[in-house]
Amino acid sequence: MSDINNKKATSEISDAHNNKLTNGNVWKILLLYSLPLFGSAFVQQLYSLVDLLVVGNFAENGALAVDAIGNATVFVNILLAFAFGANNGCSVIIAKYSGKGDNKSLLETVSTAVISYSVLCLGIMILGFALGRVALIGLGVHSLYFSDCLTYLYIYIGSMPFVFLYNLGCGICAALGDSKTPFIFLVVSSALNVGLDLLFVWCLHLGVAGAAWATFISQAISCALTVVVVYKKIRAVKPDAAPRRFNKRIFRELTVASVPVIMQQSFVSVGNFFVNKSINGLDETGDAITGFTTAFKLLTMATMSMVSMSGGLTNFASQNKAASKPDRAKKGFWVIMLYTIAVALLFLILFVCFPEFFTRLFVQKEKLTPDALAYAVKFLSLVSLFLPIVGIKIVADGMVRGCGGNLGFAVSTFSDLILRVALVYALIAAGMGFDGVCWAWAIGWAIGTIIAVAFCIATFKKLDRPRKNVRQRPPETDTADNAA
Secondary structure, eight states: OHHHHHHHHHHHHHHHHHOTTSSSOHHHHHHHHHHHHHHHHHHHHHHHHHHHHHHHHHSTTHHHHHHHHHHHHHHHHHHHHHHHHHHHHHHHHHHHHHHHTOHHHHHHHHHHHHHHHHHHHHHHHHHHHHHHHHHHHHHTOOTTTHHHHHHHHHHHHHTHHHHHHHHHHHHHHHHTTOOHHHHHHHHHHHHHHHHHHIIIIIISOOHHHHHHHHHHHHHHHHHHHHHHHHHHHHHHOOOSSOOOSOOHHHHHHHHHHHHHHHHHHHHHHHHHHHHHHHHHTTOSSSHHHHHHHHHHHHHHHHHHHHHHHHHHHHHHHHHHHHTTOHHHHHHHHHHHHHHHHHHHHHHHHHHHHSHHHHHHHHSOGGGSOHHHHHHHHHHHHHHGGGHHHHHHHHHHHHHHHHTTOHHHHHHHHHHHHHHHHHHHHHHHHTTOTHHHHHHHHHHHHHHHHHHHHHHHHHHHHHHHGGGGTSOOOOGGGGHHHHHO
16 A cells, blocks of 8 residues: 555656646647747857857957857857757657656666766867867968967867756756746846856957856856756656666667767758858958858857757657657647747848848947948848748657657758758859858758658658557546647
């Protein structure tokens, strides 16, 4: 009898802490769950945009400083790919065990992830410090701002432990159904980042290095707050048996779930590395790379906001698939698709109607040449038209990943990336110049979307197959959703 009561108590704790995504009105739950994820991605992108804003307007040689940060970010993004992979991989596995109510495996996933990703972070930092200078030389960074670029890069690499732990903590919180707490902490650290940017760059005249240190300190504080909350959440989860600190089986699961995202983010960053190198060769003034860097940052804010909502779908689909609720998982897909397209259209309207306004926000008028402004406006105006298309791809990828289709996710992403990089070189060689860069993005996104949708359709068909052999749950277990 005592054993039955213990199991009942454990089940109740599991429901309270882990299964928030498997019951209730799908529209309401996904809206409340996705909004903080969207806000987190939006605010996180503001980190780098605020660096551009403050440096571009208050640093000496603001346009050159913007170029320094832009080129350093190309290499930084390659390193960040591993942190994002850790976030996504851990989140998917925890969501799966959350849906099953397997608290022992859930706790083993957390501890295994912390150990394995800590080792990975150390290796990434060593690699970054060793290859940073070589990478910037290979990128063709101009000698006028090479030193500033290298300084920004090294300081950012030093902050990687905070970045890893913060992303890992966010993934754990999101998988447990809490997307609000990381968002609140991120807003706090972002406000601190703005204040420190102004202090270091405007008041103390530390230039690019000041912007880097402001980001470093802000990320450290955000990380510390997130770790404290995650620790409390994990302590509240009661397993049926003592969990192991490192589980080889779960390590393999984490690897399988993380590697496609790491490869995707890495390949995207590597692709951008070659794109930047190609753009650096378009002119000797640096106007092309200044315009591209500013416009690309703005577009990244839009795409990453959509990626965050797709990440919410990934956790939602993973939990509900594990809980044997395929219809609920599919309904979640259409709900997130609607929300994501709405976000894409919002950014499209803003960027197409007011491209000069948003470009000028981040580089002061007298420091932004007419040619650089023209490059930024051209890229922003054309590529923004395809945001709804790439939004469809992003949501389809999220659904495929949530249902365990890592291969389909990898194929659609790599096809898009390879096409973009290849088209940049081909269209520039064909004499299209900067126009070729713009159209390479548009065409790559379009073809990648077709491939992603094909894999998503296949995923929908697979979701229906097991239902023939699985006993259906009583309808009263999900009355709120049925009423919707």
